[in-house]
Amino acid sequence: MPLTRTKFYSFTGVALSVGYVWLGYNQWAGAGQTPEVCLFKIATGYPCPSCGSTRSVHALLQAHWFQAMHWNPLGYVIASFLLVAPIWMLSDRLQHSASMYKAYQWVEQQLTKKQYAIPLILLVLANWIWNILKGN
């Protein structure tokens, strides 16, 4: 199904809510004390490229910048999204604009270009290898 404007904002809203509830649960239970949710890790025993992101965001909340980088650098991306997206969504809502949706479409289009896609894929692969070596 094509991601229409309404679906995009609904999906982002749901994703943000789940993200904040998950973070809250981790804060309450303690990072790393929650049940394993990564199917890949459960099935193979090896971490996926984003395993450790929750612990990374958790470390960022406590201003442990280097620890966050060590857990998973993707935590920075997720934390930025969790921080910026609600404000952007609210701003779009108040101004009856769709700037976030347009930005999403623009980024999606840019990422189909090889000059952006290949370095990003290599970065994710490098991060994944690092994740496996760390035993996240």
Place this chain on the structure above:
Amino acid sequence: MDANKVDMFMMANSKFFDEQQLFQIRERLLTLDDNYWGKLQVMQLKDPTTALIISILIGTFGIDRFYIGDTGLGIAKLLTCGGFGIWTLIDWFIIMGAAREKNFEKMRVAVS
């Protein structure tokens, strides 16, 4: 467009679309000029079965979403360990439909 050509196209590509969409596509193609034939031939449609296999094997990384052209959703899936595993499971059931829907959308753009 010539009815034989249209039927040939439909037979070769029916697996890429939903059953309900086939009649609609056929009717639309019949109204088109022959110039569209070349455009239809080079159109790259995504195989729903391949999407399902990718989804089952490496859906946790969002590769299935990347494959059907949902780059943004693919990144979201990749960054969240496949949506905490739940999205991965859901996609096993809906990815074939999503692939067909994407193909239909591509077709709609190509013939408009």
